[in-house]
Amino acid sequence: MTNEHSEPRLELTFIQLGDRQGHRISLVHHGECIPVLESVEGTAADPWPPSPPLQQIHEQTLAAGPVVWGLGAAGNGHWSASFSWQKTDESLSSRLCVELALRSSDSINNAGSTYHLLAPQTTLEIVSPTECLLTRKLSGHVPTRISITIDPAQAEFNWNREQREISLRPFAVWTAKSPTVTWNYSIQICPISIK
Numbered sequence: 001m002t003n004e005h006s007e008p009r010l011e012l013t014f015i016q017l018g019d020r021q022g023h024r025i026s027l028v029h030h031g032e033c034i035p036v037l038e039s040v041e042g043t044a045a046d047p048w049p050p051s052p053p054l055q056q057i058h059e060q061t062l063a064a065g066p067v068v069w070g071l072g073a074a075g076n077g078h079w080s081a082s083f084s085w086q087k088t089d090e091s092l093s094s095r096l097c098v099e100l101a102l103r104s105s106d107s108i109n110n111a112g113s114t115y116h117l118l119a120p121q122t123t124l125e126i127v128s129p130t131e132c133l134l135t136r137k138l139s140g141h142v143p144t145r146i147s148i149t150i151d152p153a154q155a156e157f158n159w160n161r162e163q164r165e166i167s168l169r170p171f172a173v174w175t176a177k178s179p180t181v182t183w184n185y186s187i188q189i190c191p192i193s194i195k
Helices: none
Strands: 009-017 020-029 032-039 056-062 065-074 077-086 095-104 113-117 123-128 131-137 143-150 155-160 165-170 180-190
Touching: 009 180, 020 065, 020 143, 032 131, 123 155, 143 155, 143 165, 165 180
Parallel strands: none
Antiparallel strands: 009 020, 020 032, 032 113, 056 065, 065 077, 077 095, 095 180, 113 165, 123 131, 131 143, 143 180, 155 165
């Protein structure tokens, strides 16, 4: 699932990892495909895996474009997800929007999404409570910057520099009256100003 631009673009690929479907986000430009981020899935033994354990995915084309829906379960939790492309203004490529929900009959510990930074030449910087930036130079091209954006009222970033993992952790607290925790984020290529 990719966006439709001639400039560097993002590509979303689902990959079978044990009993679940992980996903990888790559930069694509002039035939070069560089995997940048891959979801950290954990194992079937983890009651609260580091990323939603999607076991079923289904792609559907809507009027606004393609959407991938995902469902999964682990421990007492049931996850749902959607991945979709949204058009932005002319200066930016399409934005990958990810929406997630976790419902549980028990208290939730460590919900969220975690990505491993794959390309060693890619750098990551948390620039604000709402955004982190990944920067990677493509062959014969100025550096390309990828922005991951969250709602600071909804979630926070945690960067494990040693393991090269970025986690997005929701703030919502599980209660019996409110057994569903939701979080969302977007990923897009953003321009770099050359001085």
